[in-house]
Amino acid sequence: MRFSKMHGAGNDFVVLDLRSDVPPLSPDLCARLADRHFGVGCDQILTVEAPRSAGTIAAYRIWNADGSPSGQCGNGARCIAAWLVRDGAAPADAAFAIESPAGVHPVTRDGDGGFVIDMGAPRFAPADVPLAGVDGERDEYALEIDGETLRFGAVSMGNPHAVIEVADVDAADVARIGPAMQSNAMFPASANVGFAQVLAPDRIRLRVFERGVGETLACGSGACAAVAALARRGRVLKDADVAVELPGGTLRIRFDAAAGTVFMGGPAAFVFDGIMSV
Numbered sequence: 001m002r003f004s005k006m007h008g009a010g011n012d013f014v015v016l017d018l019r020s021d022v023p024p025l026s027p028d029l030c031a032r033l034a035d036r037h038f039g040v041g042c043d044q045i046l047t048v049e050a051p052r053s054a055g056t057i058a059a060y061r062i063w064n065a066d067g068s069p070s071g072q073c074g075n076g077a078r079c080i081a082a083w084l085v086r087d088g089a090a091p092a093d094a095a096f097a098i099e100s101p102a103g104v105h106p107v108t109r110d111g112d113g114g115f116v117i118d119m120g121a122p123r124f125a126p127a128d129v130p131l132a133g134v135d136g137e138r139d140e141y142a143l144e145i146d147g148e149t150l151r152f153g154a155v156s157m158g159n160p161h162a163v164i165e166v167a168d169v170d171a172a173d174v175a176r177i178g179p180a181m182q183s184n185a186m187f188p189a190s191a192n193v194g195f196a197q198v199l200a201p202d203r204i205r206l207r208v209f210e211r212g213v214g215e216t217l218a219c220g221s222g223a224c225a226a227v228a229a230l231a232r233r234g235r236v237l238k239d240a241d242v243a244v245e246l247p248g249g250t251l252r253i254r255f256d257a258a259a260g261t262v263f264m265g266g267p268a269a270f271v272f273d274g275i276m277s278v
């Protein structure tokens with residue numbers, strides 16, 4: 001099986017071209033491809049597929065390293081865009097659109113050779129996240145973990161996110177709190193758990209314990225979720241680029257309140273192409 005190995009700010013992917021035929025991608029096959037010892041190794045598998053909606057060049061789908069599917073992958077969207085440009089299916093210096101399970105995403109180039117993706121509207125309604133056991137939509141919710149009350153914002157970017165504001169991301173116990181929140185009944189579809197430190201109204205640091213993977217070097221939808229949740233509470237700017245500094249690199253996120261959508265800008269890199277015997 002041919003594949004491209006790519007990454008977006010250190011969040012790495014195996015990209016499969018399934019535009020001609022779409023063999024069944026079982027969770028087992030995805031987990032084998034993602035395995036860093038017995039397979040190629042990656043955080044997520046991305047599939048390039050025939051367009052589903054008018055005006056789009058291709059569709060893409062996402063599977064985590066554990067084989068579970070997701071509705072969105074921000075770093076993956078930029079890598080799909082770069083893959084389509086290299087393939088000649090998409091223009092190198094003009095706008096185009098791609099489609100994820102979360103919807104249609106207009107794509108443009110940024111000045112650094114990267115891509116700006118319209119990631120769509122953040123959804124805060126508990127039913128959309130999804131969030132269970134709460135009595136209505138709030139800016140912040142509370143959950144007790146190991147005797148400590150955690151306050152978090154909850155938002156869907158097509159996949160579920162919980163965003164906890166912390167004083168110092170380096171001191172955050174990501175490996176303990178992340179899985180404890182994911183397995184809590186409040187998150188019936190688990191969650192990507194972000195730990196955000198506000199440095200300025202236009203700059204944050206972020207670490208994300210991702211659903212289906214664990215902590216990654218970057219999470220694009222997590223960066224969008226963090227800015228949307230923090231902007232809603234006035235902790236960062238709306239309608240302006242917010243620099244989101246992740247361990248693997250920096251993304252530029254803008255929550256356009258009037259348009260009700262989140263734009264994400266950042267890099268996409270090819271590492272190698274290969275063939276895996278499956």
Ligand SMILES: N[C@H](CCC[C@H](N)C(=O)O)C(=O)O
Nearest residue numbers: 070073074075159211220221
């Ligand atoms: N782990 C996520 C999917 C990948 C998201 C992340 N890699 C990104 O760049 O948005 C989930 O299960 O919803």
